[in-house]
Each structure stands twice: as structure tokens, then as C-alpha cells.
Amino acid sequence: MTVESSAARKPRRTAAGKAGTAGDTTGAAGTKRTTRSTAGKGTDPELVQLLTPEGKRVKNAEYDAYVAGITPDELRGLYRDMVLTRRFDAEATALQRQGELGLWASLLGQEAAQIGSGRATREDDYVFPTYREHGVAWCRGVDPTNLLGMFRGVNNGGWDPNSNNFHLYTIVIGSQTLHATGYAMGIAKDGADSAVIAYFGDGASSQGDVAESFTFSAVYNAPVVFFCQNNQWAISEPTERQTRVPLYQRAQGYGFPGVRVDGNDVLACLAVTKWALERARNGEGPTLVEAYTYRMGAHTTSDDPSRYRGDEERLAWEAKDPILRLRRYLEASNHTDEGFFAELEAESETLGRRVREAVRAMPDPDHFAIFENAYADGHALVDEERAQFAAYQASFAEEGGH
């Protein structure tokens, strides 16, 4: 995979490509940051930000290079990605409320973190998500309706991970960071220049597997980017219940750089992730990116945030809305007109309708799916139980159906 495919996707890579030509800047920037981050500058969070909540572009000496060549068209693309992802998410939430989905984990508020980082990946990179990365899935080209099967209860996965290099959602918190690390170790063994990105949340940072993935990736210099979306809440537990130091500083103890980026700033997320992925490709090992963001909705549709947090907090974060921020910037830069927004609105509605119809049309799985794929090479007990099950099912037909 893919010299050709990455070349084919050149437009999306323009920004990083330019930074690459400045090239040595890339390396130099990387090195500089390593020094800074691992040295740790006290506990004050340093938030990498390229767009203020008011939509003003601010300069950043270290990361501007990674989005320097971004075109208005690409900026509109990021906006479109965020809007459509939010629309999809809202539709899924509504479908859960209507009883069409058993559960939904909303990404509301985290669109910039996911679209920015997702668009930073190359086709031959591999993504290991948790269960909330609907925006990253979108960037990887996974049809959003595929994400809904497990929430509707018709399967436990629903897509071929290798079709888009987007692994299945992982429910057990933090497990996938080790899979990502192992996969990255494999890339290094293969001598490929692909990279891996592993998503997890602030809650997962407490898990042993995440710590072990930091250890393994550092020891083997694995080309993996750990992308932690610190959305402030692990169900009802605030980040202070997971850590007493800013999360990005964790990396220091493992010997690789950690960066905190404004997770509601899609440009900053794009730039920082591109930088981290390039480090990985250049053989410089893992990076921890902490996207400082906010889960505006509930943990899942089963959750009730009103029991553990007040409205003021949410209102404060709504003022930093990632979509609004980019819209302000686009408008101030004269990159859009009313036609753009109207077309996008229509596209959103089409997407919502498509998702709704697709969910309702999802057939229940065949009864025998219980036994399918339990094993790759078969298992005598499974064969025996499948036969018993078949006989049992057939008995209803013989009796004329119950």
C-alpha cells in the first residue's frame, strides 16, 4: 500500500508536503519539541492553538508549517467533515431515542479533534479507535451506517478493518493501544513508512494497558501516535480522578514527546497530528497528543450528565464549539458564501435520511450467525452445538411453527 495511493491522495497532503520540503524544519521542529516537552515546563498546560474560539488565526512558530499550504477548498472540506459528522451523530442519537439503536456513544463536541487528526492520516496508516471515533471513521472512508450495526445489535463489529485500515471499535477501555503498538512494531519490522494512530480517552489513561503500550512503543521505537481525547469526563469521573498532572506530560516519563493541543481547533489538531505522524514515519518513535476537548453530550445514551456536572461548564465549552470556530474563520476569510452553507445543509439532511433508512432496513442476523466465525479453523464443539441448534430450530418448523 503504497506509494501510489499516497501519491494519489496528494492534495490532502499538501500542507504536510510543504512542511516536508521545508523539511529540515520538520526534523528540527520535532527535535526542538522533544526537548521542550520531555524537559517539561512546569504544570501549566500549553495548549497548541491555531484558531481562537472567535475564529481568529493565531501564529504558531512550531506548527504553522504543517498547515501552511492548506487551501480554502481543504478548509471547507474540514468544515464539511465536521458538520456531516455532527449530523450523523445527531441522527444516531435520535435513532436511539426512537428505539432503533440499543445504545449510542455521541461524539458531540469532539468533531475537531477527530476530523483534524483523522485527516492527518495517510491511506496506508492504520487507525485503532475506541468506540466514539465516528469522525475518524468518516475520514477513513468507513460508511457511517456500518458503525451502527453493533449499536443496533446486529453484529459486534460490522466492517472489514483492512478495507480502510480502520480497526473495529474496542469496548474494553485502552485495549486497542496495545494492538496499535504491536501493529506499529510490525510496520517497523516490515521497513514500511506507514504509521499508526491509537485513540483513547482520559479515562483510559488510567488503564494498565495504556501504560504498557507507552512502555512497549518507547522501548521498540514503534511508529505510533497516541491520540488521547481528553473530553474531561470518564462517564461521571472528572479527569482529576484519573491524573494529577496534565495528561500530555505522561509521555515524559516514557521518553517520548507529549503535546497538548486545543481539541476544539481542527487546524491545530490537523497540524499537531501531522507532525506526530511524520515523527513516526521518520523513525523517531511514538508521540502522545492530548486533544483538550469536551464531551458536550452524555457518555452514552444511558448516561445522565446532569447528575454530575452543571450547565455552566457546558455553556463555557459551547462558546468554544469547534464547528462555529471554523465557520467564523471561513467567513472572515471570505472562503465561503451562503450557497456553500445551504448546500451543506441539504447534504446533511440527505445523510440523516440515508442513515435513518439504512438503520431501519438492517436485517436481523441469521440465527446461525451465533456460531459463525467463533473459530477460523473450526471447532468440534461448535459444530456439535450448531447441529443441535439446527435440530431445535427445525423442530418448530415441523410442528408448524410456534
Place this chain on the structure above:
Amino acid sequence: MAEKMAMAKAINESLRRALDADPKVLVMGEDVGKLGGVFRVTDGLQKDFGESRVIDTPLAESGIVGTAIGLALRGYRPVVEIQFDGFVFPAYDQIVTQLAKMHARSLGKVKLPVVVRIPYGGGIGAVEHHSESPEALFAHVAGLKVVSPSNSSDAYWMMQQAIQSDDPIIYFEPKRRYWDKAEVDPEAIPAPLHKARVVREGTDLTLAAYGPMVKLCHEAADAAAEEGKSLEVLDLRSVSPLDFDAVQASVEKTRRLVVVHEAPVFFGSGAEIAARITERCFYHLEAPVLRVGGYHAPYPPARLEEEYLPDLDRVLDAVDRSLAY
């Protein structure tokens, strides 16, 4: 050409053959490289195949299995070593929730050909967490296969087959048999991985065992023969899937069954065998299926393990009880 070798050496030779045959095969674990493993099972492999094929890992079992999953997703075939049975539990989550399930969750798109080697069982005078037999905990989990060789030849061939399997396989090595020697023929045509084998013919009662207890059952059959009893010994070889057809065939002949394993009897593999054989052979059985194994107690300190582990007398006592029905 057949050669007599200790079981540890047979596994070493088997790993060597697999590493040689397929560049995607990797050996990973704590101390498996320079040291050759605490039991020297991987002795010399890193020297011959290099650090990128035979990988000394950080001391983190979940990390070992979790990264092996990632490597398998990338197309590698990792053989990981858990240093001792009692240390597998930090990795249990990765094995049960990830390794076992990913093939099914991906609707068959993902295969995880990972072998998890676990030296297991007691009888070597070790400290706690170094002598346990947790095979039933793994056999209970759909998606995993569980095997345990009892001799050098099986150890050699079952490892070849485990590595070639596209399913994750938990490969329990009976550590107290590591130094027992037997013939290994690298040119042989091996028996299927999950088939049991009658290793001693008999007519009065069947002793079914796997791994470390097969040898004990042989000894019990020898002792019983002196008393004029003819015991059949069945080496199950695979705990999941378990070859119930072979057990049934033997029981239909002998009409009596005693299952012997080191693990606690309660909810153990013997319980599963007893239940299924009772279903299959109810009218053939002259006695209830009896079990000999560990107690429902933590594995005891070394000075007490001979009391805890099945021994010749406990097996023969069960034989007598069965024959008394």
C-alpha cells in the same frame, strides 16, 4: 531422523523449525532472548534468528499479548511465552476479551494466529503462582483453543500445528516433564492437533489425562496390571476442542472412566468430561465417572504440593472405587 530429546529441547527445535520456515513467525516474551527463557526452552533462538525475530519484551504480560495481537493483525505469527502459569492473569483480559473474540467480531475478516505458551503445573517445588493449572479458565472461552502435550514428540508436532493454525492457541507446557526424554521424528506425519490418542490399551477401565498426568496414568496402569487389572490410558492432548469421540469409544469398551488432572476438580475439565460422557455413554457406564485432581484451595506451598497433586495412590484409589461399583 528420529532423535531422543527432552521435551524442552523438542519445543526449542520446533520453534527453530517454524522460525526457519516462515519469516512471519516471531518468538516473544520475558527473558526469551539472551537467557533462552527461564526454562531455556528458547535457548539459542535469538542468537540464530536475531533480536527482531526473537524478542525480549518488557515485563508486562498484557503488553506481550496485546502487542502480539497487533503484530498478528499486521500479518505476523507471534509465539509468546508467559513465564509461568500464575503470571498469565495480567494478560487474561487481552486473551479473553480481544484475542479470543476478534475473529468473530470482524465476521471472519481478521485472523489472529497467536500461540500463547504457558509452562504450567506443579511438582517442581516452586513458590506460589509458579505451579498452577488454569487450563479450564481458557477452555471455557469460545474463540480459544487449548492444548497440552505429554511427551517430546507431541510437544514438537503440536507446536508446529499450533503455529500454523489461524486460531489463537493456548499451549500449556507441563513444566515438570520438560526434562523427560522421548523420540522425536521430524519427518513423521503427525496426528491431528485436536485428536486424543490411546497410549495404552486396556479393558477394565479408562484413565483419561493430558499433559503432566499422562505419565502418572501410565504408572498407575503398570501398578494396576500387577494386581491383574487392565487399564486403558487415553492422552487427550487437546482440552479445547476435546475429543469426546475418543473418550466415548474407550468408555464403550471399558465401561469405566477416571479423569486425572492437576487443576482443581471443581468446575474443571474433568467435570466437563464427566458430564458429557455421562450423556453419551449412560447405558455403557458401570460406574459414575470419577475425577482425580487438585482441591478447591490455593495451590499450597512446595512442602505440601505432594499432598495436593494427584499421585499414584490417589489414582489407584479412584480406580478401586470405580471397579467396586
